[in-house]
Amino acid sequence: MPVPIKSTLGMLGDNLRKRKSALPLRRRAVTGWTHGLNIPRGGETVLYTGQMWQMVPAIDAMSRQLAKYEGRSSARLFSVARSMNKVLNLTPFLARTSARERAAFDERLRNIAKLLAAAQVPFGYLYEDDLYAGGLAHDEGLDDAFRVQAQRVADALRRHGVRRVITVDPHTTNMLRSVYPTVVPGFDVQVKSYLEVLAERRLRATTKLGETATFHDSCVYARYEGVLEEPRSLLKEGGVTVLEPEMSGKLTFCCGGPLESLFPGKSAEIAKRRVGQLSAVSKRVVTACPLCLANLKRVAPADVTIQDVSDYLVKAYCPAPVPT
Amino acid sequence: MKVDTEFLSALKLGGEFDARLCINCGTCTALCPLGVELMPRRLFRYALLGHREGVLGEAETIFSCLLCRLCEANCPAGIHIAENVRTLRTVVNRDVYGLAEA
Ligand code: SF4
Ligand code: SF4
Numbered sequence: 001m002p003v004p005i006k007s008t009l010g011m012l013g014d015n016l017r018k019r020k021s022a023l024p025l026r027r028r029a030v031t032g033w034t035h036g037l038n039i040p041r042g043g044e045t046v047l048y049t050g051q052m053w054q055m056v057p058a059i060d061a062m063s064r065q066l067a068k069y070e071g072r073s074s075a076r077l078f079s080v081a082r083s084m085n086k087v088l089n090l091t092p093f094l095a096r097t098s099a100r101e102r103a104a105f106d107e108r109l110r111n112i113a114k115l116l117a118a119a120q121v122p123f124g125y126l127y128e129d130d131l132y133a134g135g136l137a138h139d140e141g142l143d144d145a146f147r148v149q150a151q152r153v154a155d156a157l158r159r160h161g162v163r164r165v166i167t168v169d170p171h172t173t174n175m176l177r178s179v180y181p182t183v184v185p186g187f188d189v190q191v192k193s194y195l196e197v198l199a200e201r202r203l204r205a206t207t208k209l210g211e212t213a214t215f216h217d218s219c220v221y222a223r224y225e226g227v228l229e230e231p232r233s234l235l236k237e238g239g240v241t242v243l244e245p246e247m248s249g250k251l252t253f254c255c256g257g258p259l260e261s262l263f264p265g266k267s268a269e270i271a272k273r274r275v276g277q278l279s280a281v282s283k284r285v286v287t288a289c290p291l292c293l294a295n296l297k298r299v300a301p302a303d304v305t306i307q308d309v310s311d312y313l314v315k316a317y318c319p320a321p322v323p324t
Numbered sequence: 325m326k327v328d329t330e331f332l333s334a335l336k337l338g339g340e341f342d343a344r345l346c347i348n349c350g351t352c353t354a355l356c357p358l359g360v361e362l363m364p365r366r367l368f369r370y371a372l373l374g375h376r377e378g379v380l381g382e383a384e385t386i387f388s389c390l391l392c393r394l395c396e397a398n399c400p401a402g403i404h405i406a407e408n409v410r411t412l413r414t415v416v417n418r419d420v421y422g423l424a425e426a
Contacts, residue, residue: 005387006421013423139391141413142423219392254357254392262387270357270390 005262012136012261013145020152021051021132023058030054031127033106037113043124045164046157047113047194050133050172053105056290057097059260060298105290111310112168112194114318119201123166129156133175139258147183150175154184164190166197170220170227170289178224193221195288195309198317199230205316208239213312214282215242216274216296217252218289231288231309238316243281253277257291271299279304286312332374334415341411343368345401352395352405358388364395364405371412379412380420386412 015024030051039047116123134149153176157165167173170193177191215235221227228249235242247253256270275296278285285306287293297306343364352364367385370378379386391406399405417423 005383006423009417009421010423139410140387141410141415141417143414219390219394223393223397250397251394253394254390256357256390258390258392259388266358266388273357 008262009140009142012140013142016132016134016137016142016145016149020149021055023055023062025051025054025058027128029102030130031125033109034113034125034127037110039113039123039125041124041127042160042162043122044162045121045123045166046160046162047116047123047125047168048165048172048176049109049130049168050135050153050175051130052132052169052172053109053290054102055132056294057101057105059291060101060294061097062261108290108308108310109168111308111314111318115198115203115310115313116166116194118318119198119203121166121197121201126156126160126162129160131156133172135171135175136261138175138179150180150183154180154187154189157189162189164192167191167193169291170218170225171291173227174220174224193225193227193230195227195230195234198313199233203234203237203317205238206319207316209312209316210239211284211312212241212243212282213284213286213307214245214278215248215309216245216255216278216285216287216292217248218287218292219252219254221288222250222252227288231286234313235286235309238313240286240312240316242286245281246277255287255289255292255295257289257295260291260295267295268299271295275300275304326377327374328376329374331376331379331415331419334419341371341408342404343408344372345403347401349400351398351400355394355398357390357392357394364403364408367412368408371408376419380416383416383420386416 015021030049033054131153132149133153134146137143137146137149165176167176173191173193176189180187213235215232217228221231232242253274254270255274256267259267259270275285278296279300283304285296285300285304286309287296287306288309290308293306293308300306346365346368348365350365353359363385367379367382369375370382386409389406389409391409393406395405396403
């Protein structure tokens with residue numbers, strides 16, 4: 001048995017409708033990663049996180065909580081939780097994360113901002129208007145709640161006069177680029193992943209890393225958005241020998257992440273299979289999605305290192321500051 | 325088996341539901357990371373036949389799909405399997421869970 005589907009989805013819908021996010025985070029948790037980077041507010045081109053990197057540590061913590069209830073008859077508990085959540089935001093209690101986990105995920109956003117700066121791409125940020133794009137509601141078939149959220153995001157972009165968006169994860173890329181134009185009339189913002197933006201600029205590495213790793217394609221980048229070559233070419237130019245696992249590119253195998261909240265047990269089984277395929281090729285694994293990273297990391301044995309592509313790229317392309 | 329015409333038209337309203345093109349080859353089931361538990365062929369048959377109870381009784385299966393599209397990458401009929409599953413989710417949310425209202 002999964003965790004009770006109705007109450008879990010109900011909570012997601014309620015949060016989105018009332019609090020404008022699947023997992024409402026405090027403002028500082030959303031924008032804290034920008035500290036000291038001096039990213040201007042707004043502008044025609046913005047880096048848009050859709051709160052995914054900030055939310056994943058919380059999703060992770062919540063799914064650990066929920067996993068305790070998987071397989072038990074906990075329908076009543078969940079329905080009480082849902083009714084309470086309507087009036088009082090329960091998320092911070094269900095999804096308690098450590099500062100260290102949050103900082104590690106925030107660091108990836110900082111990596112990306114530094115990489116764009118190194119490629120001389122001018123960009124701003126929307127700070128409190130960097131809203132969640134609603135992907136989970138879309139995927140779970142909560143179409144009405146999703147539409148409302150998509151319109152909110154589109155309105156925020158319009159209000160700030162945004163013409164181009166640079167995304168930092170596959171799910172937000174897919175929502176804004178492929179789904180929004182079908183649900184928001186007249187949505188014509190240009191959307192590119194930072195990997196596409198960097199690859200287009202043919203940035204030269206300042207350091208050749210001389211490392212070897214196996215690349216895990218995210219299903220959404222590979223099969224929904226066609227982002228396949230960009231991370232590979234950027235890694236190669238950075239001096240990383242990219243190995244291909246069994247099931248790669250267009251035929252990649254899912255990390256199990258999408259099942260995390262409703263079926264944590266099944267999600268972990270799929271993640272283990274994937275870690276097995278990846279680590280058979282190299283004990284160093286590179287991902288390009290916060291959900292893949294968290295889900296694979298959770299089940300990886302101690303001798304397998306899983307890192308985000310930006311961890312490698314920042315070392316290869318951003319000259320280290322001179323110590324003073 | 326009871327055919328529910330209202331249910332059938334609700335699925336058509338979903339627009340993208342293209343499972344009628346399925347040739348029943350079984351490739352999707354063989355490749356799916358969830359294996360035998362998720363059966364697009366059986367689910368889609370129920371849906372196309374308007375067998376409401378058949379579809380709604382598979383709620384757990386419907387919500388276990390990863391929407392990963394590995395099946396689609398190999399489907400000889402080019403069916404949008406993941407989008408069809410998503411359409412079934414909207415129906416279950418509305419008809420079984422009462423989660424439709426915005
Ligand atoms: S792979 Fe396509 S045609 Fe074959 S059974 Fe699955 S949905 Fe039908
Ligand atoms: S999209 Fe769903 S049915 Fe298709 S392979 Fe992935 S989990 Fe299986």
